[in-house]
Amino acid sequence: MFKLISIIVSGLFVGLAARFLYPGAVPMGLGKTILLGIAGSLVAGLAAGWGSRGQDSVSRAGCIASVLGAMVLIFIGRHL
Numbered sequence: 001m002f003k004l005i006s007i008i009v010s011g012l013f014v015g016l017a018a019r020f021l022y023p024g025a026v027p028m029g030l031g032k033t034i035l036l037g038i039a040g041s042l043v044a045g046l047a048a049g050w051g052s053r054g055q056d057s058v059s060r061a062g063c064i065a066s067v068l069g070a071m072v073l074i075f076i077g078r079h080l
Contacts, residue, residue: 011037018070040070
C-alpha cells in the first residue's frame with residue numbers, strides 16, 4: 001500500500017515539473033497530471049532499460065529522465 005502511495009506522489013511531482021518546464025500552456029487536471037508523471041517515469045525507465053538492477057534508491061538522473069519522459073508524452077499528445 002505504501003508503494004502505491006509513493007508512486008502516486010512521485011507521479012504528481014514529476015507531472016507538475018514536466019508541465020512547468022514544458023513551453024506553453026498545458027491544460028489538464030490533477031488526475032491527468034499524476035497519470036502523466038507515472039507514465040513519464042515508465043517511459044524513462046523503459047528507455048533506460050531499468051539499469052538499477054533491483055536498487056530502489058532515488059537518483060537525480062532517474063528523476064530528470066522521468067520529467068523528460070513526461071515532457072515527451074506532452075509533446076506527443078499535443079501533436080497527434
